Amino acid sequence: MNDGPRVLVIDDEVQIRRFLRISLESNGYEVHEVATGLEGISRAAQLRPDLIILDMGLPDIDGLEVLRRLREWTTTPTIILSVRDADIDKVAALDAGADDYLTKPFSLEELMARMRAAQRHFRPLPHSHLFKAGNVEVDLSRRYVTRDGEPVKLTPTEYALLRLLIQHAGRVMTHKQILREVWGPEYVEETHYLRVYFAALRQKLEEDPSLPKLILTEPGVGYRLVA
């Protein structure tokens, strides 16, 4: 399993690591494990996990200290495992930035539910990816195109074409590249499509479609979108 969310387990007990590896991997997680706090910190930096499971009783440095050091640079959701059930320990861990605190022994079901809950908090805000050139604006995250502030309607193919150009803005894309990306490898000879669809795009986006300033033709080579 190396497709699901990446989990970093920091625990010195082999049995716990083994148990978590088997259980979580069979539930679609990609599990990485280390036995010490220092390893944990460096592994977290390198791995950029989606979730950290941190045992409080580590051989080298205190779990609380590991958590503090992690929180200096990352907000990755972190769930604490501990044998200690006292309030004061829970309070200390949560206030140091833990997202949740489970007392050993814990049930796998509860751990996984709390993992899902912790992960929900981490959803990165839907930053809208904006492209702007001249009087044309494209919001790739919303699939929304405007010209002079007015919404522009594009067909699926037109939009796919425009998006490809934006992703390579400023650079020339050859006929073959474009055809392969938008229509598929079996269409690389259909250069006529390009003429038809670029004409349509210019019609919808250019001030004067016969004197394009945004979508430029590179004769004999391909097309280019100004950056």
Added chain:
Amino acid sequence: MNDGPRVLVIDDEVQIRRFLRISLESNGYEVHEVATGLEGISRAAQLRPDLIILDMGLPDIDGLEVLRRLREWTTTPTIILSVRDADIDKVAALDAGADDYLTKPFSLEELMARMRAAQRHFRPLPHSHLFKAGNVEVDLSRRYVTRDGEPVKLTPTEYALLRLLIQHAGRVMTHKQILREVWGPEYVEETHYLRVYFAALRQKLEEDPSLPKLILTEPGVGYRLVA
């Protein structure tokens, strides 16, 4: 005290409410309390608390149902209190969108630490429980829809569809996204459902259903609700 974070306590036991009010107010929280689930939902909409503490055993509707109804329109951090310690209850609550789950009796210290942890997660989303566009208004907290001030009756599926669009107002939702969210992952191919139900929604909400101004079709892609 009416300056700190606003907390809404939904619990039918007077002693618990009293205890929480005194304890939390003396720690700088602004505490509001209700005794039933339905009150809780409407109070949450009106008050916009920073945090909700929800008891699972309520006299009118099940706590889990209250949580689900809250999660239809708000992501306010919500901590569950319950007498039940079984995994299955915890898992159900956390998967329904709870941020944390405490078993009674609990310690005030731990509760407050978990409250602080839960609040850290809160990223206020630009969601309101009221949606308005054109002559249509939707109150998500009451599941109440009006057109020109007149109540509109929607079937459960129609409402689920509308709610999804509202939660993503202004951006295109693809056919698959909609089908997965409203009908479930096994329905992602049933694009015909979309036609039928969008027709019904337009019939009920649009001025002229054949010239929709609210629910727009993006051919080949999906649908979009105007923002």
Added chain:
DNA sequence: AAAGACATCAAGAAAATATCAAGATCAGCG
């Protein structure tokens, strides 16, 4: 001036969407 590459326009084909209505299912109720 001719050839090759590109642009434009338009019409038929294909795909996607809208509409209408009948059968199936389900929940509440006498």
Added chain:
DNA sequence: CGCTGATCTTGATATTTTCTTGATGTCTTT
């Protein structure tokens, strides 16, 4: 238990949009 009304599902058909294709015109280079 069967009835009733509401909702969901399914199918048939109409309408709209998009894709594909061909014909024709223009520009540039040699």
